[in-house]
Every structure is written in structure tokens, then in C-alpha cells.
Amino acid sequence: MIKVDPHADANILERLRAAGILLESPCNGKGLCGKCKVRILNGEVSPLTERERACLSGEEIEADVRLACLTVPKGPVEIDPLGLLGEAPGKVLGGGKLPDIPFAPMVTAAAVRMAEPDFENGWSLCDSIGNGAKLERDLPLSFLQKLPDMEGKKNLWMIRQGLEYLDLREDLQAFGLAVDIGTTTVAVSLVDLCTGTIKAEDGFVNPQKAFGLDVLSRIHYDMEHPGGVLELRRVIVERLQQSAAKLAAITSVSLDAVYEVVVGGNATMLHALLGVSLKSLGRAPYNSVFTGVVNIPARELGFELNREARIYCIPAVSTYIGGDIVAGVLTARIDRAKDTVLFIDIGTNGEIVLSRKGKMYACSCAAGPALEGMNISCGMRAEPGAVEHVSIDGDRVLLGVIGNAAPKGLCGSGILEAVSQAVEKGLIGKTGRIAADSPLTVVDENGKRCILLDKKFGIRLTQNDIRQVQLCKGAILSGVLTLMERLQLSEKDIDRVIVAGQFGKHLKPESLTGAQLLPKAMAKSISYIGNSSMTGAQMCLLSKYERQRAEQIAQNIQYVELSVSPGYEKLFTRSLQFGGV
Numbered sequence: 001m002i003k004v005d006p007h008a009d010a011n012i013l014e015r016l017r018a019a020g021i022l023l024e025s026p027c028n029g030k031g032l033c034g035k036c037k038v039r040i041l042n043g044e045v046s047p048l049t050e051r052e053r054a055c056l057s058g059e060e061i062e063a064d065v066r067l068a069c070l071t072v073p074k075g076p077v078e079i080d081p082l083g084l085l086g087e088a089p090g091k092v093l094g095g096g097k098l099p100d101i102p103f104a105p106m107v108t109a110a111a112v113r114m115a116e117p118d119f120e121n122g123w124s125l126c127d128s129i130g131n132g133a134k135l136e137r138d139l140p141l142s143f144l145q146k147l148p149d150m151e152g153k154k155n156l157w158m159i160r161q162g163l164e165y166l167d168l169r170e171d172l173q174a175f176g177l178a179v180d181i182g183t184t185t186v187a188v189s190l191v192d193l194c195t196g197t198i199k200a201e202d203g204f205v206n207p208q209k210a211f212g213l214d215v216l217s218r219i220h221y222d223m224e225h226p227g228g229v230l231e232l233r234r235v236i237v238e239r240l241q242q243s244a245a246k247l248a249a250i251t252s253v254s255l256d257a258v259y260e261v262v263v264g265g266n267a268t269m270l271h272a273l274l275g276v277s278l279k280s281l282g283r284a285p286y287n288s289v290f291t292g293v294v295n296i297p298a299r300e301l302g303f304e305l306n307r308e309a310r311i312y313c314i315p316a317v318s319t320y321i322g323g324d325i326v327a328g329v330l331t332a333r334i335d336r337a338k339d340t341v342l343f344i345d346i347g348t349n350g351e352i353v354l355s356r357k358g359k360m361y362a363c364s365c366a367a368g369p370a371l372e373g374m375n376i377s378c379g380m381r382a383e384p385g386a387v388e389h390v391s392i393d394g395d396r397v398l399l400g401v402i403g404n405a406a407p408k409g410l411c412g413s414g415i416l417e418a419v420s421q422a423v424e425k426g427l428i429g430k431t432g433r434i435a436a437d438s439p440l441t442v443v444d445e446n447g448k449r450c451i452l453l454d455k456k457f458g459i460r461l462t463q464n465d466i467r468q469v470q471l472c473k474g475a476i477l478s479g480v481l482t483l484m485e486r487l488q489l490s491e492k493d494i495d496r497v498i499v500a501g502q503f504g505k506h507l508k509p510e511s512l513t514g515a516q517l518l519p520k521a522m523a524k525s526i527s528y529i530g531n532s533s534m535t536g537a538q539m540c541l542l543s544k545y546e547r548q549r550a551e552q553i554a555q556n557i558q559y560v561e562l563s564v565s566p567g568y569e570k571l572f573t574r575s576l577q578f579g580g581v
């Protein structure tokens, strides 16, 4: 039970946000998603709206359930939050396999001896570290403050980032955090910078989800609320700090030994992390405030790691091709490939890079969150109970469920396989309409057709679910075809297709081509690379040469704006159809 006090005309969602309590609110308080449910236990609130009547069931209305964003407290009220933003119950994909890279981290530890200062040489304690020679750089204040305690100690370790001095310590410990901030999920790994090993990994739902499911909602949140971006920054920094503390605790590492954080993410995520206004991202011509490298003290953002710890953000290509994609290209090594490679990162946004012998073009498209299990009636994250495989044979449906549990819903790979199978077996027509006469077609309580995949557990695909997949496939397919056209390539010219993103390796390549996100001929060339943004961040943490390479990649990719590409609209419309291109 939570007490909410009234304030001006603020609704319950706004009052809870002000108190740091975050509810599910994918539509960002517009009364559209119906997720921000609360039960009113006590107190007077504004009358039920028509919109709420449409979103809530009869039982819910009976039980005093309301949508927080449409309900204004008239006095102190007590509520039970039903749509509290939770942890990611499923696994957030950590980094994939690291390619062979030279181990050469920016943060290094070198053994030093502190010589004895005496009357004769008149050395300061600083001089005694350098054996009388002047140190090449200024020392940070924290270093100077620590020095008196180190006097007379023989075996010390000097920690540096490049040429800069960061710390002097008695134990050999230097760690870094690699972070992938996705719009939906965040992955963090703790990396030992002395040995090059990944010590532990963590993942969680991006807490900014409480301010909208997609980047556009979060940009609008900042545009409509003064200081909005600082609120977005606060929630992500606090959550990252918690994650860092958790990883440090399970590996018995001191947070004081964490000297660097390397972050991959799209432009909105990086702007929000740094507390840089999102407004220019939300109005034409939609420019980023920055695309280049950012390397700043972590404490400026409120992190509590080593006092001198730095944050390095992997540079972006443009507003729409962020550091996460640069990290992905780095991981996939396609910047120096001798063949023709298509790299696709499928997330809430789809980013596509086509490399022909290392000459790279990229575009971005709004794939939507359908393949992350969102905006889908039975959608869910990939966790036990999620259907990940679907096979249809006449009126029989075989479901493969994670953890061999009773099916609870469809995760991304399940949704794709279900659509792919439904298209193949003729349950869905060319336009995406569900066939009236198939044995699996039923009419739901709203009089709408749907495909019933499991009667007992109510697993189904609705017409709207199929539309959501069509929007995703239309966006990805038309993006791929536009880049191929730009390089005057046909399907047979593509040697390899590398798919990155949250999909596990269980997704069959045929599902991507069966649901027609990609042309059929590409099925044999598809491979998965996992969360390449995380892998790229780890690589940049472990090697300064990889970091330089990432900076070159950001310079070398040429961005293609789909909306101004000739004929794009028509291509997109055709790509929405099954069998349309």
C-alpha cells in the first residue's frame, strides 16, 4: 500500500514518479497502453474516464482498479500499485564470444617502489615515486591525499588510464564495467583489467521504461517536463550503480577498484545517461547534441566507483546509428571484411549495416518492440514458460516452451516462428489477414479472428499481433532492400548475414526468412552474434586498439536516411505484405 498526496492537478502516475516509484507506462501517461494500473484502497479520486472503461475489464472496475495516468487524487489516497515496474525476470543477453583481440586495456597497473625521501635529497613523496624524476603528468587530488598513507611501503601499484595517473594502491586490482544500455534492457559486465577475464554479468529492465517504452516517448518526456532528462539520468545511473555493487559483491571486488566504464547505446540512451537534453533528437532535423567520443569522470554523473573512474561512450555514426551499432560492427569485424556482409541488429529499432569489402552503408528503421514480446497480446520475455518454438501441422500445434514449463506466452522467437508457420500453412493471407476457414482460426470475445495455438493455456495470435510483426518486417525488409539497391547488389551477392540482438541462438534462420524479415535466399547465410553491443563494449574495455578501431568505424560508416531515399515509401508498403517483394 502506498500513500499518495494530492498536488495541483497531478495524476497518480506523476505523483508516484515524483516519489521515485515507477509504474509500467509504455505510452508514457497518455492513457493508451492500459498498463499503469493501481487499485484505489482509500480516498477520493477523479471520476472514471471513458478511456479507462475501454481499457479495464468489468471486474477490474468493480475492484476499484484505475489507470494511474488518468486518475487525479482529490485528497490523500491509498493505493495498491498493480503495474509496478519490475526486474527483468528473463535473462538479458550478455556479451557473445569475444573475438581474438590484443589485450591492451587503457587502464593499466604497473608496479612501483616508493624510494625513501631523506634530508639529503629533499624529495617530496611524489618525487619518491618517480625516484627523484618528475612525474609526467599532474596527479589527481585523491592520489595526493592517499600518498601520506603509502609512505614507506615498498610494493605499490600505479593505476593509469593512458598517460593519466588515476590511483596508487597496495593490492593489484583494476576493474572495468562494460555496459550496453538498450532501450528495453541493460546488460553490465565486470571485467578484470589485469587478467582480461569477465568476472560476472548482470542484466535488468531499463528503468527508463517507466517514462515510455520507446525512445520517442522518452524524448517527449524530456520535451514536456522541465528537467526530464535529469530524471531519466537519475534512474539509469542509480540502477547501474546497484548493478555494479551487486557484481562487486558477488566477486568480492571493491568498487574502489573500478576505474573505467565503457558504454554502448543508441543516441537517446547515451544522451539520457549523460543528462544531455533530448530535445534536439525530437524535432526536425533530429540532430544529436554529440556523436563523437565522450570520456568524462564517472563521479560527474553520480557514480560511486573509484573517485577517478572514467566513463567512455563508444562514438556514434549519426543520430540513428549509435555507439551500440559501432560496437556491433566492431564485434562482427565487417569493417575489414573481404566479402559482402549484412549486419542487422534487431531491437526496438532495427539498424542495418551493409559492408562490401569494408565499405559500409547503414540505415535505421523503427522495428517496434513486437519481437521483444511487447505490444503482443500473449507476448512475454524469454523466460521459463515462454513459447520459443511453434510448429503447425493441420489442426495440431506443437509448442517448444523454455524450461519445459506450461506455456504462459510467446517470446520473440516464438512470435516469429508462429507467424512464419502461419504464413507457410496458409493461415495468414498476403495482406496479413487471418484466414476465416483454417482449423486454428477462432473468433475472440471481441468478435475478432485469432489463431489459437494452445486452447488450454489460451496462447494465440491476434490480428493486431500479426500487424505488429508486419510493421517490424516491413521496416527491416525495406531497409535491407534499400541498402542493397544503394550498392546495386542482389540477394545472391550477399555472402553472410549476421544478426545481433536479444534473440537467442535458438531462433531458426528460417523463421526470419519465413516471416519474411529477410529474403528467402538469405536463410543459409544467417548467423547469430548475440548482444554485440555488449561484446563491443568489452572489447573497447580490454583493448585500446579496439577502441581506436571503433572510432574509425564510426567515421567510416555512411548513413542512409530511408525517409528521403527515392521510392522508399512504396518499398515499405510492399514489404509489409507476405510475399510482397
Ligand code: FES
Pocket (backbone or CB within 6 Å): 024, 025, 026, 027, 028, 029, 030, 031, 032, 033, 034, 035, 036, 067, 068, 069, 070
Ligand atoms: S495508460 Fe499508458 S501509462 Fe497510463
